[in-house]
Amino acid sequence: MSEKLEVRTQELGKKLFDLSSESTMSLFDKGFWSGKMMDWSMQNHEFKVQMFRFVDVLPVLNESAQVNKHIKEYFLDDEIKIPMTMKAAMGVASTGGLIGKMASGTIRKNVETMSQMFIAGENSQKALPALEKLWKNGLCFTVDILGEAVVSSEEAFDYQRRYLDLVNGLAESVKAWPHQELLEKTGLGPIPRANVSVKCSSLYSQVSSYSFRESVETIKERVRPIVEAAFSKGICVNFDMEQVDYKDIILTVAEELFSEPRYKDYPYFGLVIQCYLKSALQDLDRVIKLSKSRKHPLTIRLVKGAYWDYEVIKARENDWPIPVFTQKAESDANFERCTERALSAYPHLLTALGSHNIRNLAYGMALAEEKKIPKESLEIQMLFGMADPFKKAVKNMGYRLREYVPVGEMLPGMAYLVRRLLENTSNEGFLRAKFVKGAEQSELLRNPKERVKTISPVLDGTSLENASKAGESHFTNESPRDFSLPEVRKGLAQTLDKVKKQFPIKAYPVIAGQRREGLEMGSHTSPRDSQVVVSQFAMATTEMADEAIRVAKASFPAWSKRPVAERVAFVRKLSQKIRDRHEELMAIMMFEVGKTGPEADGDVCEAIDFCEFYAQEMDRLSKPSKRADLPGESNHYFYQGRGPALVIAPWNFPLAILCGMAVGPLLAGNPVILKPAEQSSGIAKVLYDMMLEVGFPRDVVQLLTGKGEVVGAHLVSHPDTHIINFTGSRAVGLSIIETASKVLPRQRHIKKVVAEMGGKNALIVDDDADMDEAILGALKSAFHFQGQKCSALSRVIVLESNYERFKERLVGGLMTMKLGDILDPATKIGPVIDKETQSRLLDVIERNRSKIVGQLEVSEELMSKGNYVPATIFEESDFNSELGQQEFFGPLVTIFKAATIEEAVLKLNDTDYALTGGIYSRSPQNIEYFKREADVGNLYINRAVTGSIVSRQPFGGFKLSGVGAKAGGPDYLLQFLEPRSVSENLMRRGFTPEL
């Protein structure tokens, strides 16, 4: 950067500061109460968190008692570490009685008042006065419609309708307003008074980068009427940017739509670039290219970006590269880089700088001067309700200042308010630095590039490294595919094409490394297409089973005594092998068991996680622990293997569960005999081959294909079987437990049965739940992989006050989910595993037809092709009914009503099972109650009840759901080990080395 430019930047920055200091300097124009809240929030982190959470839940609290309850729980609980003064002040509101009611009423009112600072009105009509006032003050605006997450098509179309109303209404209203020279033209010509910003994701509830094309098409279809209205009324329309996962979808929508012949000459389209993204410059280039291809330039709004937490969380969760800059100064510097790139594209691009950062703005102004860009061609944008002194200064310097103005109901508006508050009181923000910390002007105006390295304590408080340390993450899970990358989507499509040519996969028993052929064969057709045989499996005989267990028994001493490091090395090699063939394995499972891509991806990742986690665990457990030694005595406690393990695995996580159930015992020193499910013999054979390839001894890992009733049952009652590691149905599991408990003649041990069985999992939706989240969580939990998970959601227990609305929205949500062929990325719900399952589930639906409240039907065509079952939501009042008690293992879920949280938990518990269970609630006390009283192995709070991750959520249940310690948890391997003690007397002749 030229020195001249920097000097001018500083000059302009000082001028902006000077001009703003003419007004009273305050961040918010606020009354006493909201002022206190903001002050305290900025002083005390815990208060801030509680405050925001309270504000988040407040809109759904309809009664004074509810408000009081939440104030108590959020602010007054002994566990909450906020200063006593704050507690005392908040305490007034919760004393109950008349004063209490008044106070809690006051709170509602105060928070509403606060949100009115940031939201112009409930709808476009009501917002007009505020907009007109802005206009008369010489400021223009772009209007955004606040919306809760859309879960259904109705909601999406409602959102569309509100936009249309806004466009049409505004177009009409603004006509009568006085002329404002500065606001109605750029250097290139006139611009409309009305300006609207659209969030595309609100128009479609199923946007997903995995289903890229379909997402683009659907959004185009739904945004088109809005664009058309703007076009015909001549007003400006911008597409806002949202989470990075949607970025390419929105850019593609813009590229395609804005290039259509009808719109290609329309001058008033805008887009947004988020400068906190590491990809911002490339994104900008793409927009410049688009803009240059059109007759009139697009307007680009440069912002930092408002999804920082979300992006970091998502990336960390998936172990993906973090897409955003982690230092605020980096984003600030990138903002200037983007400003330079954007201004350089003038007059092929119009630039708006959306920032409250005076330095960034001054830089943009200085650069525009240098590039001789007229003032009216550079727009400054700021948020409605904040930093008014800056706005005046910008205006007074002769720039057009546009406010970003949210319009919407207070209820969904709270969410927006919360986000704004968090953003603007964050430790790293410019506004906080200026208004709260009172940083020096020179510091505030410093070139952000310089700050990147030095990390100013004022401007860069939190670093991501701290967050990482606090998380104490000692195990890194395998990273799933990032389907927002086109090459990933393309790679999978190619692999699917390649893999399907290899069918059928033929699986034979392999005993001591020898493949046994010439046996009766069974076959398994693809759930999506009954014409395609995906795998064939040879029917192993009981004689082969005998042979296998003999071989395993003989291999046990050597395997169990092999150094743990060597066993660990085999498993790590296996995990690398799986990683190398990640996509191929996904593809096989998609065909063989009917998983969608993301579900198959999860399966492969989990297999890798099991390998790596158990390897790490075995390494830990292999270090003999010293027991309290005394001089003269050395005591150690260590573990050793038990003996041959029979692994009976299910078809629903045909790679992950089989793999985890095998490597656990193997690491512990036990030879395994794999008995995969018939329906997934293909992927099992592939896994088995990989195990041999990485060098597992052939007598230590053997494969028995065929019927569980034959070879499985035979080995369960074999005297040489030591461990039975079973995952599957409750009936089979209980019978194994019973059979294996008998000590047979010449059996010198008691068999260890690890059985993971079914579930009848429930989710409670509390009366203060975030309903958007609850619906999305419920749909995912109940219908992904067609409900064929032992963790799948089967019952939703909704608190009365939410019941009707929840039911309606849940059904609406289901209706937007595509049920179809898993090769179509848009498909969320595929076929069930086999014909038998299909007809069993159709019977359940038939028997309970009167209880159906929503159903996603299956076309005749699909029905004739594969094993499809209509995804169905039932409603039932009898918790003891079939719908309340039976596990279906299919895309069926039933809604129940409960009067109180206590009743809800009681009903949640009242089944034979105890596997997963969840609650959506924003009451800390109810969450605590749920944690304490809900009898399930895996409790989930404000999230889906499926998708446990190895190590993070060790998985497994009790009651009749299972006996074992949790898969992917710290106690899992202990089940396959025998603990031993060694005590050595070190004293010889009265002397010992240690003294």
Next chain:
Amino acid sequence: MSEKLEVRTQELGKKLFDLSSESTMSLFDKGFWSGKMMDWSMQNHEFKVQMFRFVDVLPVLNESAQVNKHIKEYFLDDEIKIPMTMKAAMGVASTGGLIGKMASGTIRKNVETMSQMFIAGENSQKALPALEKLWKNGLCFTVDILGEAVVSSEEAFDYQRRYLDLVNGLAESVKAWPHQELLEKTGLGPIPRANVSVKCSSLYSQVSSYSFRESVETIKERVRPIVEAAFSKGICVNFDMEQVDYKDIILTVAEELFSEPRYKDYPYFGLVIQCYLKSALQDLDRVIKLSKSRKHPLTIRLVKGAYWDYEVIKARENDWPIPVFTQKAESDANFERCTERALSAYPHLLTALGSHNIRNLAYGMALAEEKKIPKESLEIQMLFGMADPFKKAVKNMGYRLREYVPVGEMLPGMAYLVRRLLENTSNEGFLRAKFVKGAEQSELLRNPKERVKTISPVLDGTSLENASKAGESHFTNESPRDFSLPEVRKGLAQTLDKVKKQFPIKAYPVIAGQRREGLEMGSHTSPRDSQVVVSQFAMATTEMADEAIRVAKASFPAWSKRPVAERVAFVRKLSQKIRDRHEELMAIMMFEVGKTGPEADGDVCEAIDFCEFYAQEMDRLSKPSKRADLPGESNHYFYQGRGPALVIAPWNFPLAILCGMAVGPLLAGNPVILKPAEQSSGIAKVLYDMMLEVGFPRDVVQLLTGKGEVVGAHLVSHPDTHIINFTGSRAVGLSIIETASKVLPRQRHIKKVVAEMGGKNALIVDDDADMDEAILGALKSAFHFQGQKCSALSRVIVLESNYERFKERLVGGLMTMKLGDILDPATKIGPVIDKETQSRLLDVIERNRSKIVGQLEVSEELMSKGNYVPATIFEESDFNSELGQQEFFGPLVTIFKAATIEEAVLKLNDTDYALTGGIYSRSPQNIEYFKREADVGNLYINRAVTGSIVSRQPFGGFKLSGVGAKAGGPDYLLQFLEPRSVSENLMRRGFTPEL
């Protein structure tokens, strides 16, 4: 101390140093090889340890190959951290072949040569030349006979015979020697040339402070002929001091014997005071008192003491006060305190200073001067073979120097040699400071009292605190009774008297706190006396069992949700209650199940340990562990109770096991129903009452007395029982496992069975074992508590080369054990639990009569009084015989022969059981092999296979010995807990508090 005395001490010290520096200054008069060994030992701790261990085992290595093997294992193994130069030098000896043989022959010879430096000869006859040489050099001596530990009466009498030979032989031989003025008189008159030191414990293999009176009587009886011989030949006899546990016994023997009319005027008796004992001054006063009561004074030899390691180990093991000073300087200072006290008693006491510490000696000389005690009345004693320059200096200053001269075979002599080497190369020793570290004279002569505080780095290397840290002891076990204290012995006797008046104890079912009377009663007579009914127990009905489980089930939710700290508090109160009633509980068990005092003591301590350890464990487990968190997500893993537990306990550890099996589930949150064994209903009732007293809720802890076949069986198959915690016979255990595996109608869980069953435990005696230790360990393991422990030794597998000698000595050892009434403290083996057991065991003996090689018979009188069974040693070659395979649970043990260590381990493993097993070996490689290959839950090396201690040796087996994790170990409580995961989504509206 007067300044004058200190000045004189320094003068004399300097003179002693000066006089000694006239000779070549070296600690040992040594050749190249032994010199190297000693040098290296002092340079390198690891080498020293290995060297001493090697020297310890060398005598039993009869073949060159064995020597080579041990050299390899002790010095050349990669794990051994000694410098390469030392390894290389040692390596020559182990290369095998001709050079190897020569070298290993050389090593044997070198070590023998070394030991000849310290041992005057193999017997008194062969020692005479060395003794005469001393005499002619102007030095006198006291002769001690080296002995291995005596395990039988034969060996004790052999030792006695050797002493008699020594006394008689010496008396004769010395007559011809030339007169030595200085050596033949004190200031009080003439003294004999011949002087003998006796170790009393060598005269009786069963010395024990618990059996105080009997130990005193037996030793008196056996030492009397030696005293009589000395008396009649007019030579001097001293009683040496040994471990502190024997101190009062030896002092009492001396008091009683030396005061007998025949000996009370005899002038030539000596005793020893160990100045490292904190009690040394009191001990000395006791001796002075005795001496003053006689016509002629005793000679007291002041030493520091040679059992320091042993005393520290023993005290730490039992958590008793350490009886010795832990700083060497403290012992040195105490030596001077004792010197002052002893010299003050002159002429009623003659003093000999046994020390190589010039400072201590100079102080004694100076003080004697001050007290005007003639030089000839102060004797200096030093060890034969060491520090010769000092000896000359002492002599040249005109003092009588007596050497302490061991006589004996090289084989047992090695043990002595090892002890001497260790002592004199210890980091704290004066000799090391002088000769190795080359400390300054002034430092060496400093008043030890001054050094106590400053802790000179030269003189005080190791501190006990370091040892404690290295031990990482986080749990302190309950301290057993110290029967060497007279008040402890007396207390128990009184309690026994009191307790027996309370019989019979009546035990009734107690359900929800209500005692159920009016039932059919059973009764249990004392094993020691069939006339005495110790306890009566009411026969609970199945209806009562149903009621109890109903109550327990209802109490579960509240109990399991009660804060862990409260459950822990109940258990800690219980443990305090048990501690308060320690002796009473011991006494009840002695009567009810026939335990000796020490066995009953162990039972009470273990009960306390279980309480305290499990409480500590539950506290640990109750802290939910954070699983790898990511931002926006909080994951916890925690445990909760399962449900009602049925505790079926055995009679053999009627307090400890019942208590441990109950508090484990209770702490975990499970209500318990106690079903104690019928034979120990009395102590069970007492425990149960204590549980109610400390406040356990009455619905949480219930008692069912009566028949296991009735109420136990009923509850095992009850659908509401969650946990069955069983310890007992294999037949019952396996049937419980089978029955409980069936999930009954309306049962919503899978029962958890924890079953600890039998053992057929074996001990291997390797061909290089320390046989003394092996025999003592085997006798203890097989016969204490009449073999009625699941850990008890049942099979001894002896390597061929040791077989005959081991058998003979083991039988000899058994014969010295008293089988009789447990009220007699001398009794080591008491009666078995009941008539049924007695007759079952008598049948076993009868069936295997031809295999008996040794038997401790039972008198007619005992037989008619209680349930006695002859303690029997069998010999058998068939490992598959009844003797090789059946668990007897009685005082029976069988010896087997094995050709190799491999065969021994194979046979050890070849049973249905896998509980305890041990090896006595001094081959590191064989020990490793044993650890790796021996299939038992508890492995013991060079110690007894019984007596596991809570936390230090978690206890339990596998195969058909048990299913559970180990009692008293880190995994025990997990069995009574269900693990659970909670995952909470912390992100709201895209924001999370942690970022």
